[in-house]
Amino acid sequence: MLADGRLSTGHAGVLLAERRGSYPLIDLHILNTSAQQGEVESCTRRKVKRLLSFQRYCHASRLLRGLVPHTPGSLHLLDDDYLGQAGHMLSKVSAWNFDIFLFDRLTNGNSLVTLMCHLFNVYGLIHHFQLDMVKLHRFLGMVQEDYHSQNPYHNAVHAADVTQAMYCYLKEPKLAGQLSPLDVFLGLMAAAAHDVDHPGVNQPFLIKTRHHLASLYQNTSVLESHHWRSTVGMLRESGLLSHLPADMSQDIEQQLGSLILATDISRQNEFLLTFREHLDNQDLDLQLASHRHFILQIALKCADVCNPCRVWELSRQWSERVCEEFYRQGDLEKKFDLEISPLCNQQADTVPAIQTGFISYIVEPLFEEWQRFTEPSLLSQTMMGHLHKNKARWSRLRFTHPTSESQMQPHVEEDPEPEEQSLLFTV
Numbered sequence: 107m108l109a110d111g112r113l114s115t116g117h118a119g120v121l122l123a124e125r126r127g128s129y130p131l132i133d134l135h136i137l138n139t140s141a142q143q144g145e146v147e148s149c150t151r152r153k154v155k156r157l158l159s160f161q162r163y164c165h166a167s168r169l170l171r172g173l174v175p176h177t178p179g180s181l182h183l184l185d186d187d188y189l190g191q192a193g194h195m196l197s198k199v200s201a202w203n204f205d206i207f208l209f210d211r212l213t214n215g216n217s218l219v220t221l222m223c224h225l226f227n228v229y230g231l232i233h234h235f236q237l238d239m240v241k242l243h244r245f246l247g248m249v250q251e252d253y254h255s256q257n258p259y260h261n262a263v264h265a266a267d268v269t270q271a272m273y274c275y276l277k278e279p280k281l282a283g284q285l286s287p288l289d290v291f292l293g294l295m296a297a298a299a300h301d302v303d304h305p306g307v308n309q310p311f312l313i314k315t316r317h318h319l320a321s322l323y324q325n326t327s328v329l330e331s332h333h334w335r336s337t338v339g340m341l342r343e344s345g346l347l348s349h350l351p352a353d354m355s356q357d358i359e360q361q362l363g364s365l366i367l368a369t370d371i372s373r374q375n376e377f378l379l380t381f382r383e384h385l386d387n388q389d390l391d392l393q394l395a396s397h398r399h400f401i402l403q404i405a406l407k408c409a410d411v412c413n414p415c416r417v418w419e420l421s422r423q424w425s426e427r428v429c430e431e432f433y434r435q436g437d438l439e440k441k442f443d444l445e446i447s448p449l450c451n452q453q454a455d456t457v458p459a460i461q462t463g464f465i466s467y468i469v470e471p472l473f474e475e476w477q478r479f480t481e482p483s484l485l486s487q488t489m490m491g492h493l494h495k496n497k498a499r500w501s502r503l504r505f506t507h508p509t510s511e512s513q514m515q516p517h518v519e520e521d522p523e524p525e526e527q528s529l530l531f532t533v
């Protein structure tokens with residue numbers, strides 16, 4: 107490992123050699139990039155980072171998206187009219203029915219960068235932390251670019267959506283007055299970067315294909331650890347925090363890690379039980395930084411799985427996208443004679459079946475406690491209203507329009523052991 111947490115070039119060579127032999131499934135693009143660019147050893151540090159990332163360094167797609175790296179003014183390539191409409195949308199960014207898909211189109215695929223810059227301005231974070239605008243733009247551009255636009259779900263629009271939800275939660279009356287600028291900074295940064303460089307397959311897939319990241323992180327929170335370490339790498343590469351005292355930037359990196367790692371859905375019950383206990387005992391003291399940090403973890407977890415709490419039109423699109431990503435993994439598994447993972451079999455696992463399970467075992471239990479925490483706020487009531495309606499709608503769709511024989515014998519809700527069921531949703 108290099109001092110900044112990334113792997114050395116020598117290590118990269120070994121990893122690439124290993125990849126050729128054992129798990130070509132999702133790394134073909136990396137090998138292509140390597141072949142085009144010649145020897146790994148001749149790469150710059152930036153290229154090495156990208157070789158080690160899941161994503162191809164794709165210059166063409168970046169140009170198509172109108173995003174020129176390291177050019178702070180790049181957003182202004184957009185048509186004025188579109189920028190005007192995007193600006194108008196930003197004036198309503200705290201609305202729960204904010205249409206992130208439309209916002210992404212209006213910003214020409216730059217929803218994450220545009221939203222983050224706006225929210226940093228709203229909160230005065232640039233001034234408070236004396237941030238360099240060029241470095242900030244550079245960092246956010248790197249984060250956005252390292253999301254895989256070809257993923258139906260885990261892409262930069264999901265990150266922007268989670269960031270917008272996080273903003274709504276930070277504005278909750280119960281929280282807003284208690285948060286320090288550092289809390290807000292951490293909450294927004296963690297939301298924006300929480301899935302960066304997601305490969306579009308889940309942890310069990312990485313483990314069974316013996317991907318190098320699975321062994322690097324010892325089969326535990328593999329993806330989340332990678333999202334965090336990638337974020338740290340980009341923070342250091344951009345120099346965004348380089349003007350801060352070392353202990354402060356180190357603390358920010360650690361807190362970002364703790365927030366991003368909390369999104370590991372296999373730790374859902376651990377967080378839920380602690381949250382419930384705090385609410386039962388009424389012992390949350392938001393004057394304490396550690397308690398505020400815990401609530402930020404919960405808020406980020408809520409933001410990450412809040413799709414079923416959105417209005418149906420938005421919620422449905424996310425549901426179809428996440429299932430499409432599951433099915434793609436299932437197709438890969440089928441192609442390479444691997445056992446098809448739960449929820450990834452397009453013939454057996456329909457969108458309504460997956461969604462009713464996801465809502466019952468993950469979303470509903472979490473948001474019931476969040477609603478209790480907010481005492482309940484107007485937003486919580488709105489979200490629960492959508493959640494119940496959407497759940498009922500998926501249930502109706504599940505039994506009125508079964509698309510396959512196996513759908514008549516649903517497996518998601520058989521013998522429901524909540525803990526076991528929640529582990530199925532390792533998204």
Ligand SMILES: [Zn+2]
Nearest residue numbers: 264300301410
């Ligand atoms: Zn996510």
